[in-house]
Amino acid sequence: MKTKLRALKHFAKIFIIRLLNTFEIKMRRQLNCTTSEAGYEELLAALNPRFRSHLLSMYRVEPQLGTDGQPHPIDEDTKISAAQGMWLYKLCMSDRTKSTLEIGMAYGYSTIFFLAAIAKKQVGHHISIDPLQSSLWHGIGLTHAQELAPTKDSNSSFRLIEERSDRVAVDLARSNSTFDLIFIDGNHRFDDVLVDFYLYAPLTAINGHIVFDDMWMSSIQTVVAFIRANRSDFIEVYTNIPNICVFRKVSEDGRKWSHFKTFNVSCTSS
């Protein structure tokens, strides 16, 4: 009798997890798909029209120009939402956010929001890291950035580094670079995201922010659970924007060599 009950409990648990999982995936699709043209216009209203029109064209899933000068079809999944983008834009508009970096550029939705803030403030610099920008994305993100990035004394406020984020981090550390805002949206496997956090946390300025995209994924939820439990040098910042998680760096990492606190491993599969 006891064994039967245990088996029943086990199957009920699996069923509930699968149900939640399906629900999360559906929620994610809704996040990406339910905004109408008028909705986008309204959400992006605060942006300079040049930046807004590039974004609207992408949110309409129109073919985009690559670095070969040809239009290429784009998929409708690889993007951040307009609400997320506007949240990043507003954070970049604060006086203290001058130096920004994103891991993962693809078609360049997030890049355009970062560059829109730099153009509006007339100060700032943005780095995008993406090893596949030319080979997988036809240089579409780069084409947008080259057209939109403000220049000062013929220096661009934008730089693309076409390499893996882990390798770039070492070069940036050697050149003593620091950033006020780092957006992690590159390779979404658990270990890649944890390594991105580990390597880019020291490059984050005190009071600077690290933002994670795609909180619907177990891999990202698990990295975030690790940070919440183990990294008191970062405090979580509340946001009502779905699908992102934000941390502010409040000190340097001062943990003992043996520090470890257990954390929740998210059990929904992605």
Ligand SMILES: C[S@@+](CC[C@H](N)C(=O)[O-])C[C@H]1O[C@@H](n2cnc3c(N)ncnc32)[C@H](O)[C@@H]1O
């Ligand atoms: C979800 S897309 C980024 C979307 C982009 N932030 C936007 O808003 O349009 C993920 C990107 O990460 C890039 N990527 C994959 N592995 C990476 C790595 N090791 N380092 C940096 N970027 C990586 C992919 O080429 C892809 O362009």
